[in-house]
Amino acid sequence: MRVDIVTLFPGMVEPALADSIVGRARERGLVDLRVHNLRDWAAGKHRVTDDTPFGGGGGMIMKPEPLAACIEALRGPESRVVLLDPAGRRFTQEVAREYASRPHLVLLCGRYEGVDERVREHLVDEELSIGDYVLSGGEAAALVVAEAVTRLQPGALGDAGAPTRDSFSRGLLEHPHYTRPEVFQGWGVPDVLRSGDHALIERWKRLMAVWRTWQRRRELLETADLSPEEQKWVDGFRQGRTPDDYLAQGRATHE
Ligand code: ADE
Secondary structure (H helix, E strand, C coil), X not given: CEEEEEECCHHHHHHHHCCHHHHHHHHCCCCEEEEEEHHHHCCCCCCCCEECCXXXXXXXXXXXXHHHHHHHHHCCCCEEEEEEEEEEEECCHHHHHHHHCCCEEEEEECECCCECHHHHHHCCCEEEECCCCCCCECHHHXXXXXXXXXXXXXXXXXXXXXXXXXXXXXXXXCCCCCCCCCEECCEECXXXXXXXCHHHHHHHHHHHHHHHHHHHCHHHHHCXXXXXXHHHHHHHHHCCCCHHHHHHHHHHHHC
């Protein structure tokens, strides 16, 4: 997969793509991630990319010509051209999966008060927001999208885990994780995780994922991909039950 990121501040973007999972995926050729300076497509000696708004008001607006030239240069028959903007469609794991299955993504980082409306209307395929807050530009948002999409490329996570086990992969939050020591400042690790009983441990992980989602992001359960047993747990939580009720039951039926 190829991802082009277009920005007025390549220095904000490039270093963040050099390390960890994304850096390794790039080195191994799993994703062809390129960072471009929009100024390279701006005309004239001063390569101006912004101008004052028609109708007055404060701030500067990104001019359409450099963006149009850049999109024309980068767009291919299978490209998705995305403008990062707080007014766009909300980015979710589902959108990440959709993008990850595409051969080519162009991520345009907006700056200043925004981009000329004609670019939005006629030249980009979609506008995307990473959340309901306003950043100074789309760079951090483009990095979020690039990382979420890269880690979904086959092989990108190596032995670290399959993306199917991640939070949100089934529409659920993740279960809690523990590592050594067994007791830390008097706080222990749940007995079940040290039981060596793999079926029981897997069941505990699913139960805790459903419980955590119930407690923190209840609305996700409306669209989550639940097994009949998981659905039964949700129905129980609705009636005031807690994981302890089901853990005791699991052990009883298991032993
Ligand atoms: N640019 C500024 N704020 C943004 C946001 N929340 N999402 C995407 N791009 C942005």
